[in-house]
Amino acid sequence: MAAAFIAGSSRAEAAADDEDRAGWAVLAAACLGALLCFLNLSALNVVLPAVGRSLQASPAQASWILLSYMLVSTVCILSFGRLADLWGRRHLFLAGLGLFVTACAACAVATSAETMLVFRICQAVGAAGVMANTSALVGDAFGRRRMGLALGVLAMVAALAQVAGPLAGGFIVSWWGWRVLFMLNVPVGLCVLAWSWRILPKTAAVRAERFDMAGAALSLAGIGCVTYALSLAGSHGWASMSVWGFLLAGGAGILSFARLQRRVTSPLVDPELFGDLRRRSAYICILLLSMTQAAPLLLIALYLQACTALSASDVGLRVAPVALGMLVAAPVAGGLLQRFRPESICMAAMLLAAGALALLAALLQPAIGAGQLAMCLLMLGCGIGSFVTPNNASILQSVRPQRRGIANGVRSTLQNAGIMVGTALTLGVAMAQLPEDSQRMILGHSGTGLSALDVALLTRGARYALLMLALCCVSGAVLIAKTCLRPAPPPPA
Template identity: 40%
Template sequence: MDSVAARHHPWRVFAATSVGVVAVFLSISGLTVALPTVTRELGASAAQSTWILLGYMLVTTALILVFGRLADIVGRRPLYLAGLAVFTVATGLCLLAPSAGWLIAARVLQGVGAAAVVTNNTALLTDTFPPHSLGRALGWNATVAAVAQVVGPVIGGAATAAFGWRGLFVVVLPVGVLAIASSLLVIPRGTRRRVEREPFDLAGAVLSTALLTAVVLALTPGVTSSPWLPWACGAASLVLGAVFAAVQIRRAHPLVDLTLFRNRGIALVLVAVLVNAVATYAVTLLVSLYGQAVGGISAVAAGLLVMPVAVGTVVAAAAAGSLMLRFTPRTLTATGMALNAVGLLGVTLMLSPDGGSLGATAPFLFVLGCGTGLFMTPSTSALMLTAPAERRGIANGLRSTLQNVGYLLSTALALAVATVGLSAPARQAAYGGTLGTLGSAELARFVDNVRAVGLALAVVAAAGVAVCLAFPRRNATALAAVRPLEPATTLKESA
């Protein structure tokens, strides 16, 4: 089966690659509710608990663009299947982990495989779908990822209750195997290589990885005992950022095509994607930690506690397609971001030092989920229909990277601020879900910190509304949302 034949059944490719997306995003978010159980049973330190989450996310984020370029050289299908294989093997290693160090290493390996899956997932869809339906396919692809991400804590909590902290990997392992089997059967051989002769930007790859690592270390002072290392990493990130930008601008074939930002419509959508990810991603982690550390609830109860986010996301994502027939992406994304701000503010105000108001967070978590679901599909479709046809893959790869950067920054900042000022035993107890045993002073400080994070994220979401409202009023994406235009008409730049 070649790529031409695949075009007769492109939704089969979508279905197969969606299984891989579900596996990857379950692994990103599903462990959040199980983290206290992991910390207690493996005896993980606060720093190790942080890296159990951040190690996976950092490696995935750093390698998305790297694997995107490698796929252009060696082919989409081989790298995608290799990524699925690495991810699935690493999931098995996570399942067998006897120590926190082992689990961190396995999670890092998982992140390597996940990066290849995430990158080539969208690229395969770009190669398979005809231009008039590509925007819809990529919009649904982003929706599947968003739903898997928000359902992850619910599944993680249920799996932890049934099988212990290893339960999430018990669930993800067969999903990974299914993803490999379905992809082998459905994804066509010989998907085109658009830039076979372009050299790989090794300097850009090294600089981007170093830059992200420096940023994470600067934002998470609790992962090291050295008081000066976060400051040094903060300074290094500024230098590395400037050097990386300079290198990319001068390269004929850069890792990141910064010229995309010259299009105002594309630039604003990418900024909005980053802002939305930063504002919303850490909420389920914070509420779960709060519920277990302050409210004393179990992992499965924590999963149920954040379930309204998943319900809201599914409801809004299902409605987004119909709403795009009546409203522009500008209106829908701004509304989604505003709902995020309202939900974040409401959740924050409901948190109390005794954990007695957990149930009152449900309506606001639902609103937050609705905002996420309403934002995802219109923003992705706006980007795909604004970008020129030959640069859609690059644009969506950059979208995926910035979204994952947002997830990483959101998690790093949330964990750092939530535990700032706590003693070492209190920080350990916060990760382990036993903070309530250490006295009211530490507990009150932790709750105040979590509230501070929630308010900060609400402000970020409010700023995101302004970004969305700055989208071009009249552009090709608004017309494409109403009726399927010819590619030549649909893909004009709107800046």
């Protein structure tokens, strides 16, 4: 009897070890795929002026080379998250990664702003296939006890990309040119693709439910119109009829999408995902905090290059503390989930980010010290990194495994939407009072430098934009505080 019990225990321990090894292998594949996608996005924040000059892009084209990636990936992630639940996460991850690598090679040989924009859109579709699956793959591979730690590692890798992206982008464009930045993704991406093909587990397709094509089309129209309106606001002004026309059209599309999801048998987004108050608050807060994730980075990079004549590599070093703070804070927040509620960690993180943005707004000027800037950006990175892991874990742990794909898709869509809206709003507010020629100069297309008046106007606009982002973080912290007063629901079976 004792021998049989010992043998059974040994087999159980061996099976647990095999599951752990398989889980960490899946985590490695997910981390590598996410690393490639986030590296490409963060590096372009710094090298955008060089790309615009090389391709002779207009200010609108340069903005869309950046914004199109976020717009298309935001729209596609929602649909891809649902497809991952229906058809299997492995297939979409591999297809998305293959398309992303192919589009990187095409971007490296682009000869005009128009072709570059097309290839960036292809990149965004591929990246959406990867990003819609990373957290869900990790959630499937780990149980509740280790999910927080695994998601913390995944968030740390995304933060590492935020650190390495501006640094790599700045140095590569200074020494070899921006085309090398895209070409380097090809051999690395092929290696990741081969590893993922071998490691990722196969999952059965769900035949009982259908894909909501009408919902996907309405989400595309609604989010696309709203984002396009925000991109127009900086150059046309908020009083423009075009801006308000696209805003109203986008709002109508989103409302129609919401009504449709309540009627169809197999909705793109299950309305039950928003039935739980805590999950609903987590979704709103990821939208608010994501507005501060990339917008300050891009704003400071453009500000330093326009007002201080720093090189791209120097700017990459100056903005790196944001991602360094995320790199340190993300795994720490994952470990704190063993002791504290996710809502408590998220609320403290949002308040820390708000304080960092407010301090940066107070100190911002062309002569700002490197130490002062690094302190503010490091605080901001710690706030963002401390929020992402517990927020993601609270969402994925509160849904059934069969809904993790779309639950993560909604979270990723809101995260990308926040990044996209925050970027558009921040640039619009910061440069609202500048003439078009000065805006072109800031984006790196023409001119020899800003006048003293333009520098003053840009500084004031940038301060207003940073304070706006700080207010978003404070609003999220207040929402979490109200939510915490309600009793916690039981975890799903």
